[in-house]
Amino acid sequence: MSGLKYPMFLLGDSKDTLKSIFDSSIDLILTSPPYDNLRDYKGFDFSFEEIAKELFRVLKMGGVMVWIVGDSTIDGSESLNSFKQALYFKELGFKIHDTMIYQKNNFSNPSKTRYHQIFEYMFILSKGRPKTFNPLMDRKNVYAGYTTLGENTTRKRDGNFTKQKKRVIEEFGMRYNIWKGNTSGQENMCKSIKHPATFPLWLARDHIYSWSNENDLVLDPFCGSGTTGVACKELNRNFIGCDIESSYIELAQERIKNTRVENGLF
Numbered sequence: 001m002s003g004l005k006y007p008m009f010l011l012g013d014s015k016d017t018l019k020s021i022f023d024s025s026i027d028l029i030l031t032s033p034p035y036d037n038l039r040d041y042k043g044f045d046f047s048f049e050e051i052a053k054e055l056f057r058v059l060k061m062g063g064v065m066v067w068i069v070g071d072s073t074i075d076g077s078e079s080l081n082s083f084k085q086a087l088y089f090k091e092l093g094f095k096i097h098d099t100m101i102y103q104k105n106n107f108s109n110p111s112k113t114r115y116h117q118i119f120e121y122m123f124i125l126s127k128g129r130p131k132t133f134n135p136l137m138d139r140k141n142v143y144a145g146y147t148t149l150g151e152n153t154t155r156k157r158d159g160n161f162t163k164q165k166k167r168v169i170e171e172f173g174m175r176y177n178i179w180k181g182n183t184s185g186q187e188n189m190c191k192s193i194k195h196p197a198t199f200p201l202w203l204a205r206d207h208i209y210s211w212s213n214e215n216d217l218v219l220d221p222f223c224g225s226g227t228t229g230v231a232c233k234e235l236n237r238n239f240i241g242c243d244i245e246s247s248y249i250e251l252a253q254e255r256i257k258n259t260r261v262e263n264g265l266f
């Protein structure tokens, strides 16, 4: 899609607007769909299967899609639509590269009959083998500075350990696949974003860093207030955002315009 100007916004139902995007042109899709009618986005619904097919078509071979979703409880039972969607993506040809968890530092609805619900799934889906993985190395190692025993800790089939070179454990290791942090509400204590279901900026930033490189093209087919677009500007990625509601597209444009980037870094 060279010659096009980013950020680019497509207003309308994604089942229609995604058709204007070229085949295999997107490096990363990062999104949180409207799920289980948990929020009333001015009455809009979405055609999951049609959109899922479009998302597979526009993603490059080796591209990744991060699908952040939760379930509602209907008539005393969790819908598990999150898993139904993941399985449908698998049928389409996506690989379920990982099932990650976004653990919120707060819950939104207190529960009296079960433990408070504080997480959403983050399905990491890929078209073929992911071409990019820039792991975040910010987990403090408990044994930093100690020397390893020189044996692998996982046993071989015969029960023995494999020998390894001894090494000094570094201060930081790769992050685990459960990401814990502030919700968007906590992150924006002093300023309210006029959208009912934003994800936090740190979450968008960390996924974009992990699964794409500078100048890559990132798509959010349900961009809402444009959090993905803001993180793209900070990290020097190109961005396409789609939403069915014009006031959300305007909000996204405004937020991205007001994002200050110094020397390409936020």
Ligand SMILES: C[S@@+](CC[C@H](N)C(=O)[O-])C[C@H]1O[C@@H](n2cnc3c(N)ncnc32)[C@H](O)[C@@H]1O
Residues within 6 Å of the ligand: 012, 013, 014, 015, 031, 032, 033, 034, 035, 041, 044, 045, 046, 047, 195, 197, 198, 199, 200, 221, 222, 223, 224, 225, 226, 227, 228, 242, 243, 244, 245, 248
């Ligand atoms: C969970 S919100 C996304 C919020 C976003 N991640 C953010 O941080 O602001 C889902 C968005 O999907 C939009 N939407 C709902 N149905 C849609 C459809 N069929 N096509 C495009 N957008 C749709 C809603 O207007 C809403 O803004």
